[in-house]
Amino acid sequence: MNILILSWRGPGHPNAGGAEQVTLEHAKGWVKAGHEVTLFTSNYVGAKSEETDGGVKIKRSGDQFFGVKLRAALWYLVGKHPKFDLIVDEFHGIPFFTPLYTRARKLALIHEVAGEVWKYNPWPKPFNLIPAFSGTFFEHWIFRIFYRKIPFMTVSNSTRNDLVGWGVKKENITVIQNGIKLFLPKKLPPKESKSTAMYLGAISLDKGTFDAVRAFGEIERKDDTWQYWLVGFGTKEHVDKLKKLSTDLGISEKVKFWGYVTDRKKFELLALAHILINPSVHEGWSLVNIEANSVGTPVIGYNVHGLRDSVKPEKTGILVQKGNFHAIAEESLKLMREKERYERLQNNAKKWSKKFTWEKARRESLELIESL
Incomplete structure (x- = not known):
């Protein structure tokens, strides 16, 4: 044919x-x-x-x-x-x-x-x-x-x-x-020594990147031991706005903008991060959630189309009300305090990712x- x-x-x-x-x-x-x-x-x-x-x-x-x-x-x-x-x-x-x-x-x-x-x-x-x-x-x-x-x-x-x-x-x-197409090392590296929240995807308005930075700011306000990564391509105008927001929130020195990275580097960062934050307003599926799960990284995001398909609440991640970046921050802090719960989500996430x-x-x- x-x-x-x-x-x-x-x-x-x-x-x-x-x-x-x-x-x-x-x-x-x-x-x-x-x-x-x-x-x-x-x-x-x-x-x-x-x-x-x-x-x-x-x-x-x-x-x-x-x-x-x-x-x-x-x-x-x-x-x-x-x-x-x-x-x-x-x-x-x-x-x-x-x-x-x-x-x-x-x-x-x-x-x-x-x-x-x-x-x-x-x-x-x-x-x-x-x-x-x-x-x-x-x-x-x-x-x-x-x-x-x-x-x-x-x-x-x-x-x-x-x-x-x-x-x-x-x-x-x-x-x-x-x-999912995996680019995994033979042995997964240990997580970062600092609690690390990561955003991965297009740096654009519909992906909720402003809410990602706002969530980072909320986390920092309550616990200043974290670090934050934004990974993905975006226009200079949009990236500059996010950098200004991080400066206004007093977290500019804690937020690293990685820009576009190779697939191998993407999986390396996903494996090192503790949590993937996904505040997208609407998705079809959201492949990044499964990619994060494959390296034992739970997802915290909005309860919207696509995310509610690729994230299993309290099994592979946590979903909160759309637009509530305060809840993303609170759930991130709470999850990192509860070691047994975090490890359970990690194990479930790896099992879930193998289905795809x-x-x-x-x-x-x-x-x-x-x-x-």
């Missing part, structure tokens, strides 16, 4: 995250099973317009927001390419609207229904109100009008429930939980695409 995947970001993109990793892992599995896969995605500075990764043919054109969608449609309609048997139309707020220009078999791939995430867009005020209102208003109509009868593949029960709420039939939705492998996820997605 010849498969075309349309995604706003691809391998190597500076803003690529867990969703892009998931797409590539499934694509590689399909290639290994004998299918041909082309990934059409956005371009970025320094990128090759065409290359191959794990047998997946990658074609880049257009910017990540609207340009890639227009270029994909034009390339499909008038460009030179083989006939595709299946088109995977990947959602990230806005899909590729493939029902408008092709009758080929389709699979909609979605990690999360954006919903309120539209309100956390990075546009400057007051222009940020444009996507905040238009995205929130039009998103559910896109599902109902264009994708109601198209099969969906998603990563969590939370996203499935959102899709059902917006008119997609439950029987048209297949949930395939993500695997790419071999299993690829096998399930392969069965899905071959059944369409």
